[in-house]
Amino acid sequence: MTVVDEIPGEPSDTRGRVAELLALREQARRGPSDRATEAQHAKGKLTARERIELLLDEGSFKEVEQLRRHRATGFGLEAKKPYTDGVITGWGTVEGRTVFVYAHDFRIFGGALGEAHATKIHKIMDMAISAGAPLVSLNDGAGARIQEGVSALAGYGGIFQRNTRASGVIPQISVMLGPCAGGAAYSPALTDFVFMVRETSQMFITGPDVVKAVTGEEITQNGLGGADVHAETSGVAHFAYDDEETCIAEVRYLIGMLPSNNRENPPVVPSDDPADRRGDVLLDLVPADGNRPYDMHKVIEELVDDGDFLEVHERWARNIVCALARLDGQVVGIVANQPQALAGVLDIEASEKAARFVQMCDAFNIPIVTLLDVPGFLPGVDQEHGGIIRHGAKLLYAYCNATVPRISLILRKAYGGAYIVMDSQSIGADLTYAWPTNEIAVMGAEGAANVIFRRQIADAEDPEAMRARMVKEYKAELMHPYYAAERGLVDDVIDPAETREVLIASLAMLRNKHADLPSRKHGNPPQ
Numbered sequence: 001m002t003v004v005d006e007i008p009g010e011p012s013d014t015r016g017r018v019a020e021l022l023a024l025r026e027q028a029r030r031g032p033s034d035r036a037t038e039a040q041h042a043k044g045k046l047t048a049r050e051r052i053e054l055l056l057d058e059g060s061f062k063e064v065e066q067l068r069r070h071r072a073t074g075f076g077l078e079a080k081k082p083y084t085d086g087v088i089t090g091w092g093t094v095e096g097r098t099v100f101v102y103a104h105d106f107r108i109f110g111g112a113l114g115e116a117h118a119t120k121i122h123k124i125m126d127m128a129i130s131a132g133a134p135l136v137s138l139n140d141g142a143g144a145r146i147q148e149g150v151s152a153l154a155g156y157g158g159i160f161q162r163n164t165r166a167s168g169v170i171p172q173i174s175v176m177l178g179p180c181a182g183g184a185a186y187s188p189a190l191t192d193f194v195f196m197v198r199e200t201s202q203m204f205i206t207g208p209d210v211v212k213a214v215t216g217e218e219i220t221q222n223g224l225g226g227a228d229v230h231a232e233t234s235g236v237a238h239f240a241y242d243d244e245e246t247c248i249a250e251v252r253y254l255i256g257m258l259p260s261n262n263r264e265n266p267p268v269v270p271s272d273d274p275a276d277r278r279g280d281v282l283l284d285l286v287p288a289d290g291n292r293p294y295d296m297h298k299v300i301e302e303l304v305d306d307g308d309f310l311e312v313h314e315r316w317a318r319n320i321v322c323a324l325a326r327l328d329g330q331v332v333g334i335v336a337n338q339p340q341a342l343a344g345v346l347d348i349e350a351s352e353k354a355a356r357f358v359q360m361c362d363a364f365n366i367p368i369v370t371l372l373d374v375p376g377f378l379p380g381v382d383q384e385h386g387g388i389i390r391h392g393a394k395l396l397y398a399y400c401n402a403t404v405p406r407i408s409l410i411l412r413k414a415y416g417g418a419y420i421v422m423d424s425q426s427i428g429a430d431l432t433y434a435w436p437t438n439e440i441a442v443m444g445a446e447g448a449a450n451v452i453f454r455r456q457i458a459d460a461e462d463p464e465a466m467r468a469r470m471v472k473e474y475k476a477e478l479m480h481p482y483y484a485a486e487r488g489l490v491d492d493v494i495d496p497a498e499t500r501e502v503l504i505a506s507l508a509m510l511r512n513k514h515a516d517l518p519s520r521k522h523g524n525p526p527q
């Protein structure tokens with residue numbers, strides 16, 4: 001394939017040159033062959049350009065290095081030098097705001113990454129960082145291009161380094177739309193959000209063949225690294241959808257909730273939902289009895305603008321809910337215990353999930369609202385041996401480090417370390433509220449009485465009667481709803497129906513909050 005063969009006009013004048021350019025562009029846009037496009041569609045997948053069209057506002061895409069080709073040799077590569085080199089890069093807009101994008105073209109070398117392909121991605125990442133705009137990768141690639149050896153591996157290194165440098169500076173969103181192996185799976189893991197599509201996208205470090213050779217385990221690609229696995233079990237994916245169209249529409253929705261970079265605030269969308277709307281339904285929705293479950297989603301729905309929220313990691317660690325929503329038009333990150341799953345305890349996965357979310361909110365100037373109804377950390381050998389101490393510490397560290405406005409609200413119980421960790425006043429919450437159903441203590445009354453009145457209970461003629469008396473005494477002394485308010489450890493006890501109004505007024509007061517951390521290279525957070 002040479003340029004000369006394809007010149008439709010006379011190249012010696014400018015019109016001929018322009019005709020040549022248009023022909024080359026058309027060739028690059030079309031891609032390798034109709035057959036390759038049909039094969040891509042037959043797998044239930046869109047082409048890279050079709051995906052970009054769905055992501056960006058109509059007609060806004062500006063491509064960079066469309067005519068780039070590789071210069072690699074060997075293994076027949078000299079004869080196969082397609083334009084774009086298998087990745088389409090550029091920028092456009094989402095709801096009028098600039099967004100950078102790169103999209104692997106699976107029709108070219110299976111979207112595998114060679115040297116030219118990698119440097120195109122490096123360039124667009126550098127542009128996104130300089131311009132201070134989000135970067136979206138539409139991944140459908142087979143990892144390092146085998147024929148290019150170490151050059152391909154080095155290309156990945158350049159991406160990882162830029163992912164890390166861009167972390168907390170611009171939002172980075174990875175959309176997985178095909179089988180992504182090796183390096184193609186690591187870059188997404190460094191980004192803020194990972195989206196996947198069921199059946200057609202997979203992520204793994206080594207595929208099923210290698211797994212079988214090394215461990216003897218037999219498993220399908222989806223069983224090893226499909227969307228459900230990563231959205232429910234591993235926590236690698238934040239979102240999973242049934243088709244590419246819905247997935248990419250949700251990426252657009254998420255972008256609308258995020259600032260373009262860490263120096264901006266998230267976009268405010270004026271809301272018709274009254275700031276002082278009462279939530280009387282909350283009085284019945286949350287049972288006063290701390291042991292009765294309810295769905296925290298319904299509480300969030302009642303509090304936020306128009307009942308709309310975007311749940312992150314919806315199906316992983318369901319005992320904690322992390323969601324982006326708006327209160328009077330302003331984006332907030334909500335972290336809430338879910339009494340409906342594992343009674344809302346904090347365990348290893350819930351701690352990791354919430355820690356990453358809090359960290360993301362803090363990086364991108366999103367105020368955090370924490371809704372507590374937590375019986376404590378989950379006890380057990382598995383949890384202790386699995387490192388609940390260091391995983392729980394991640395959440396503690398993330399909150400302690402966060403300088404965005406932070407408001408916490410205790411709905412019912414908040415016991416022990418979990419109370420402290422979930423944005424208590426003592427670790428820096430700007431405002432803490434409690435409903436009159438709150439119960440804050442080191443532990444539940446039964447457990448507490450068994451420890452501190454052990455001797456009295458053992459020595460009593462009727463130990464059960466003594467235990468009941470001591471539990472009652474402990475509750476009356478320490479577990480009444482105004483114990484914390486009397487000590488200034490919550491700023492106010494509020495009527496649940498007025499929660500929305502209180503949160504909105506508090507956020508408005510905190511809008512210009514400014515807090516500096518001591519100068520340091522970086523912290524050393526628990527891992």
Ligand SMILES: CC(=O)SCCNC(=O)CCNC(=O)[C@H](O)C(C)(C)COP(=O)(O)OP(=O)(O)OC[C@H]1O[C@@H](n2cnc3c(N)ncnc32)[C@H](O)[C@@H]1OP(=O)(O)O
Pocket residue numbers: 108109110111112141142143144145146147153156179180181182183184207
């Ligand atoms: C640091 C790292 O990234 S290490 C990881 C290196 N990558 C890998 O080990 C993955 C190797 N590839 C695969 O396992 C499979 O190709 C899969 C799972 C990604 C996709 O499988 P399928 O959908 O069946 O596609 P298929 O295997 O036909 O590949 C499509 C085309 O891409 C090519 N291709 C696939 N992977 C690569 C690669 N890593 N390098 C170069 N070309 C590749 C195939 O040769 C094929 O080319 P052709 O159309 O000219 O025949």
